[in-house]
Amino acid sequence: xxxxxxxxxxxxxxxxIIGTFLCGFGFSLFLIPYKASPGGVGGISQIFxxxxxxxxxxxxxxxxxxxxxxxxxxxxxxxxxxxxxxMISLTFFTDILxxxxxxxxxxxxxxxxxxxxxxxxxxSEIFLAVVAGSIIVxxxxxxxxxxxxxxxxxxxxxxxxxxxxxxSIGNAYLIIDTLVIFSIGIIFKDxxxxxxxxxxxxxxxxxxxxxxEGYSLAKSVMIFCSNPELMQKRIKxxxxxxxxxxxxxGTLMQNSKNYVYVVLNRRELPNLKHxxxxxxxxxxxxxxxxxxxxxxxxxxx
Numbered sequence: 001x002x003x004x005x006x007x008x009x010x011x012x013x014x015x016x017i018i019g020t021f022l023c024g025f026g027f028s029l030f031l032i033p034y035k036a037s038p039g040g041v042g043g044i045s046q047i048f049x050x051x052x053x054x055x056x057x058x059x060x061x062x063x064x065x066x067x068x069x070x071x072x073x074x075x076x077x078x079x080x081x082x083x084x085x086x087m088i089s090l091t092f093f094t095d096i097l098x099x100x101x102x103x104x105x106x107x108x109x110x111x112x113x114x115x116x117x118x119x120x121x122x123x124s125e126i127f128l129a130v131v132a133g134s135i136i137v138x139x140x141x142x143x144x145x146x147x148x149x150x151x152x153x154x155x156x157x158x159x160x161x162x163x164x165x166x167x168s169i170g171n172a173y174l175i176i177d178t179l180v181i182f183s184i185g186i187i188f189k190d191x192x193x194x195x196x197x198x199x200x201x202x203x204x205x206x207x208x209x210x211x212x213e214g215y216s217l218a219k220s221v222m223i224f225c226s227n228p229e230l231m232q233k234r235i236k237x238x239x240x241x242x243x244x245x246x247x248x249x250g251t252l253m254q255n256s257k258n259y260v261y262v263v264l265n266r267r268e269l270p271n272l273k274h275x276x277x278x279x280x281x282x283x284x285x286x287x288x289x290x291x292x293x294x295x296x297x298x299x300x301x
Contacts, residue, residue: 011147012082012147012148012149013082013085013147014147015143015144015146015147015149016082016085016086016089016143016144016147016149017089018140018143019086019139019140019141019142019143019144019145019146019147019149020086020089020090020092020093020140020151021089021093021140022136022137022139022140022143023042023093023094023136023137023140023151024090024092024093024094024095024096024097024140025093025097025136025140026132026133026134026135026136026137026140027042027045027056027133027137028056028093028095028097028098028099029097029099029102029112029120029121029122029133030121030122030123030129030130030133030134030136031129031130031133031134031137031200032045032046032056032119033099033115033116033119033120033121033129034115034119034121034126034129034130034196035050035184035188035190035193035196036126036129036130036133036193036197036199036200037180037193037197037200038137038138038177038181038197038200038201038203038204039154039176039177039178039179039180039181039201040153040154040176040177040180041060041063041064041067041151041152041153041154042056042060042137042153043177043180043181043183043184043197044059044063044180045057045059045060045063045094046184047183047184047187048062050188051187055094055095055098056094056095057090057091057092057093057094057095057098058091058095060090060094060153061087061088061091063153064087064151064152064153065087067152067153067156067157068084068087068152068156070156070160071083071152071155071156071159082148082149082150083149083150083151083152085149086144086149086150086151086152087151087152090151099119099120099121102120103120126196130196130199130200130203131199131203133200134199134200134201134202134203134204134207135203135204135207137200137204138203138204138205138206138207138208138210138211139207139208139211141208142207142208142209142211142212143211145208145211145212146211146212154173154176154177157172157176158172158173159172161175161176177201178198178201180197181193181194181197181198181201182194184197185197213291213292214291214292217265217266217293218263218264218265218266218290218292219264219265219266219269219287219288219289219290220261220262220263220287220288220290221260221261221262221263221264221269221272221285221286221288222246222259222260222261222285222286222288223259223260223261223262223276223283223284223285224248224259224283224284225259225276225279225280225282225283225284226280226282226283227279227280228245228258228259228260229245229258230279231260231275231276231279231280231283232245232260234275234278234279235260235262235272235275238271238275239264239268239271239272239275241262241263241264241268242262242296243260243261244260244261244262245258245259245260245261246258246259246260263290263293269287273285
């Protein structure tokens, strides 16, 4: 049991390292050079970087430490070792991948474009920088969360807003990130930065969700038909999928009757539709996306 726990911890830490590397890469070489930010601590760090010439990674750590202590005080052990590890790892990669460091390597220097006296990027186009940087940062944060980590930051104030004001976590993140994005636009006196920031927030959050939840390869299907037992039998024979008979009642079914519930791979859906049509062309069918299917014939638990 101890070995299994150690193995899981090592796996999580490797995942967190990969995730924070992606975050640092996206921030340092795409978003920060153009002052574009999806909000959060990363956005606040840009203000310190441009106004005080303070390293963005160290700024993140300086902001995260009091937030982390606040989280420990209010929520206890949920902010533990992995959060500290992720915070330090994010600080390290954000600063080690900064243009100031990379410009020292002659092999990398030709790939960096000068954006301003203070910053360089991998692209000379702000649109490409915002899109690419947001995808990379979103993938990074998603990877950290997927491996049971947290970079601290706005997690703590978001949880506090939920605790004290009853605001949902999703809305709390939106409020905090939007405030940071608007603050950047106001401080640097550039309304375009607000628009780029909102675009970055949208892209990074969608990519983060995609990494955490995965691409929907499975579908769940409910079949309301005149002969559910026959439908279940034919599904097993022709698609080799087990299904369940579920008791239902309502105007759709006229009276109390079983309906068929089956989970299958999306590639099997055309075959299922063909089978349903053969058994009962008047069937009522509902098809739903499944974020994750675990068990027999699907992903192992």
